[in-house]
Amino acid sequence: MKFGYSLTASMIALLVLLVGRNPAAAQSPTVDGQLDAEFYGAPLAVQDTPTAFGNATNGHRRFAVQGSELDAAYARVSDGYLYLFIAGNLETAGQGLTWSVGNLNKLDLFVDAIPGGQNSLRGDNANVDGGALGSMGHLDPANDGLKFDAGFEADFYLTFCNRTEVVPYFDPPQVEAWRGYLYYATLPAGGGGAARTLGIAQDPTHTGFVTTFTFTNGVRLGFDNSNVGGVWGTGDPNETNTSLAAGVTTGLELALPIDLFAAADGALNETIRIAAFVNDANHRYVSNQVLGPMGQSSGGYGNLGDPRLFNFAETYSPGDQFFAVANPYPSARALLEPEAGLGDEATFRWLGSVGHTYALQVATNLVGPQVWSNAVSGTLATGPVVRAVATNAAPVGFYRTVRLD
Numbered sequence: 001m002k003f004g005y006s007l008t009a010s011m012i013a014l015l016v017l018l019v020g021r022n023p024a025a026a027q028s029p030t031v032d033g034q035l036d037a038e039f040y041g042a043p044l045a046v047q048d049t050p051t052a053f054g055n056a057t058n059g060h061r062r063f064a065v066q067g068s069e070l071d072a073a074y075a076r077v078s079d080g081y082l083y084l085f086i087a088g089n090l091e092t093a094g095q096g097l098t099w100s101v102g103n104l105n106k107l108d109l110f111v112d113a114i115p116g117g118q119n120s121l122r123g124d125n126a127n128v129d130g131g132a133l134g135s136m137g138h139l140d141p142a143n144d145g146l147k148f149d150a151g152f153e154a155d156f157y158l159t160f161c162n163r164t165e166v167v168p169y170f171d172p173p174q175v176e177a178w179r180g181y182l183y184y185a186t187l188p189a190g191g192g193g194a195a196r197t198l199g200i201a202q203d204p205t206h207t208g209f210v211t212t213f214t215f216t217n218g219v220r221l222g223f224d225n226s227n228v229g230g231v232w233g234t235g236d237p238n239e240t241n242t243s244l245a246a247g248v249t250t251g252l253e254l255a256l257p258i259d260l261f262a263a264a265d266g267a268l269n270e271t272i273r274i275a276a277f278v279n280d281a282n283h284r285y286v287s288n289q290v291l292g293p294m295g296q297s298s299g300g301y302g303n304l305g306d307p308r309l310f311n312f313a314e315t316y317s318p319g320d321q322f323f324a325v326a327n328p329y330p331s332a333r334a335l336l337e338p339e340a341g342l343g344d345e346a347t348f349r350w351l352g353s354v355g356h357t358y359a360l361q362v363a364t365n366l367v368g369p370q371v372w373s374n375a376v377s378g379t380l381a382t383g384p385v386v387r388a389v390a391t392n393a394a395p396v397g398f399y400r401t402v403r404l405d
């Protein structure tokens with residue numbers, strides 16, 4: 001009964017928990033591009049509009065020929081990650097050797113996870129993926145920049161695309177090798193922001209396909225581009241039938257450390273909202289594949305066009321063009337429930353930023369001058385959940401974490 005813990009983000013909110021209960025079992029999906037239905041539960045958004053960016057019918061694990069669609073979105077925050085599953089397929093830009101040249105379509109994701117942010121995209125955001133945000137952002141008084149639904153203020157941006165490269169081989173002498181690109185940027189209310197390449201996915205051979213790609217910052221990616229179901233293409237005799245969208249179980253799956261979506265002080269909203277759509281190679285021509293969906297009626301199916309002119313809050317865009325996922329972590333700096341060990345030993349766990357070093361500190365009294373001493377120092381975060389084992393000799397211990405670098 002000696003262990004307690006405190007929330008470092010706010011010394012007002014102090015909790016004391018007894019060690020000895022069983023912590024919740026770790027829950028995570030296999031990040032492979034195939035839906036873990038039991039883990040994710042019901043979709044948070046389902047497509048209701050046939051794709052005007054082409055309906056892929058070739059069914060290859062990596063290469064989707066001449067079509068992109070977003071059929072459904074699933075997400076869950078667990079074990080320090082935002083797990084995101086976008087069911088559908090994304091057109092692969094081939095080189096014409098094995099696969100048709102095709103268009104380099106891009107999946108754009110905007111995340112509203114902290115207070116503030118950008119309801120319409122500024123024109124001075126970070127340079128990511130060849131000026132993606134500039135292509136969608138404020139240009140002049142007549143071109144305000146992509147505008148989201150009322151209340152949606154984007155704080156972070158992710159974009160993914162896939163293409164091939166011609167590489168030397170034995171027989172034949174050249175092959176087309178698949179590549180997947182994942183980029184990230186912050187969208188502070190005042191502009192500027194920072195951009196990162198989270199990773200470039202490459203299969204080691206052109207015949208075998210990696211289940212899970214592990215990137216920097218603890219990010220993981222799985223991709224199965226083989227969907228041939230879901231929504232139909234516009235102009236198809238079946239175009240009004242979107243009943244298959246909820247049945248698609250393949251697509252893009254991401255494990256994203258929650259710290260990527262936290263404010264500088266670690267704060268996170270209790271609900272994380274995400275807007276997703278397919279864009280063209282230069283992020284200058286948005287398709288009608290949006291989640292939440294556009295609700296386009298039969299005969300009115302069409303792409304959205306120049307994002308700088310588009311407004312998701314207008315009457316031509318009814319409903320919410322975002323989906324929402326509950327976030328159990330009020331702060332990326334908060335301690336999680338400790339795991340009991342032998343005697344007075346326990347494993348303390350907290351959410352951290354991969355690659356940074358932390359100290360676990362303890363105080364025996366929170367009244368009057370607080371004296372914090374290091375229980376464990378120099379713990380490197382190798383994943384979003386950081387662990388340190390400590391033994392407490394005092395009757396009551398209050399714990400906090402401090403990032404050291």
Ligand SMILES: [Ca+2]
Nearest residue numbers: 030032034036
């Ligand atoms: Ca999976």
Ligand SMILES: [Ca+2]
Nearest residue numbers: 114116117153
């Ligand atoms: Ca926000």
Ligand SMILES: [Ca+2]
Nearest residue numbers: 228229230231
């Ligand atoms: Ca389809």
Ligand SMILES: [Ca+2]
Nearest residue numbers: 312317318319
């Ligand atoms: Ca709307």
